[in-house]
Amino acid sequence: MITDNELNKKRLDNIREFVRDLAIPAEALVVERNQIPESLVEVMRANGYFGWSIPEEFGGSGLTTEELALANIEISQAATAFRARAGTNTGIGSEGLVQDGTPAQKAKWLPKLASGEITGCLALTEPEAGSDATSLKTSALLDANNKGRFLINGTKRYITNAPIADLFTVFARTDPDNLGARGISAFLIPKDRVGITAGPEHRKMGQAGSPVSEVYLKDVHASFDDVLGGQLGAGFATAMKALNKQRINLAALCIGPAIRLLDEALDHVKRRTQFGQPIGEFQLVQAMIAESKVEIEAAKALVLETARARDRGEDITTQASICKYFASEMCGRVADRVVQIFGGAGYCADIGGPIEMLYRDVRLFRLYEGTSQIHLLNIAKRIMK
Structure with a gap:
């Protein structure tokens, strides 16, 4: 809307x-x-x-x-x-x-x-809890010496903006007897709280300039006022609400680079000549251009209609997964076609302009906010129940 x-x-x-x-x-x-x-x-x-x-x-x-x-x-x-x-x-x-x-x-x-005075981040994923987020091991247990506070201990991994974050939304298990989603709570932890530290930046394949690292929590004190929403056991439900919307956002983020890549390809096929003519005259090149345009427009239509449905108050859980899966896979295919169209120049950062960078950048889209495989399982589970 x-x-x-x-x-x-x-x-x-x-x-x-x-x-x-x-x-x-x-x-x-x-x-x-x-x-x-x-x-x-x-x-x-x-x-x-x-x-x-x-x-x-x-x-x-x-x-x-x-x-x-x-x-x-x-x-x-x-x-x-x-x-x-x-x-x-x-x-x-x-x-x-x-x-x-x-x-x-x-x-x-x-x-x-x-x-933008402060930067926030979401600290959910752990070394042994990625796609299976409910298996997280980070704990937030009541302090035996002070029943009015929790002690948070654990390690988070792949946390975007953690090295520059001022506020961490940390997900931890507050009920050790409940190993499922209902045992998880969310805490709002500022960076200056004793015991929370961000590790060194991960050395990533792409997305240079976007800092990602582990987050270490060692006896971090948290009060009931720090519990997001003031309700214990509601953390995972909050995460799913945020991620449902974020999956639409991420699907939209996949469309932008695909548009950029196609624009670069359209310019290239008009300028690059082989066998005495622009390579855009070759039908196999035209097919890659056309397939990319079709998929971009399909993803855009899907994402915007799902966004409108959310604005209307509809349950878009299934559609959000469909959006994220389709758009991220689409972007990867477009990036691969454009590298193919550019040939060796698309593989070399010093010759092909942004193509090599964008190719590496978009690879992550199929991994975070739920892998493509997890989304396929989610979609199947919801439509077959």
Whole structure:
């Protein structure tokens, strides 16, 4: 649902200008330094990118699901690090608070997340709890010496923005006798809390400039006021609410790079000549171009319709998985075709421009927020019950 067509157009135009004039020209520097220049982060803050999904009463833009999807399609046409820098604030790092936070928690944290003053992150995945998130081992047990507080212990892995995060939404087992979802609670832990530390950045295949690391928790003190929503045992339900929306967001993020890749390919096939003619004249090349365009448009239609359904209040759990699966697989296929169209230039960072970088960047889309295989199982389970 688009609430104001004129405002939505202005916002998308602003994002396109940022991507074209600032983000894309800085991509090589981001890859070289593995960091987005702080001057560009400041532009993102000033333009309100950190608060897209946070309600207006807390200083955000209060975008609908459809408006957020459209914004994500645009911002993700630059290197994925740009969206990831603000993405945890507009996605999994704030959505739990927006959905289930207490009034006091929302008032304390959401304005700072919306402005970009602080960076949030979601600490769910563990070394032995990836796709099977309910098997997490991080514990939050009542302190024997102080029944008014918990002691959190455990290790989290692959946590986006952890090295720069100011607020961690930590999922831990508060009921050791309940090994399922109902034994898990969520805690809001600031970075200056004694005992919580982020490890060194993982050395990733792609997505340079988007810091990811482990998070270590050693006897971290947490009070009942730190329990997200004030309710023990509700953490996994909160995570699923956040992830359902995030799967639509991520599907939108897969569309942006695919559009960029196809645009690069369309330009290349007109300029590159072989056998005395532009390679775009060859029917096998045309087929790869056409297949990519069809899949991009199909993914976009699927994502936007699912976003509208969520805005209407419908249960989109199955559709969110379908979106994430289809769009991430689509983006991988488009990236592979474009490398094939560019040939050796698509494999070389110093010749083919952004193609090699984008190819590596988009590979992660089929892994995080649920692997493609997990989503296939989820879809089958829901439609066959």
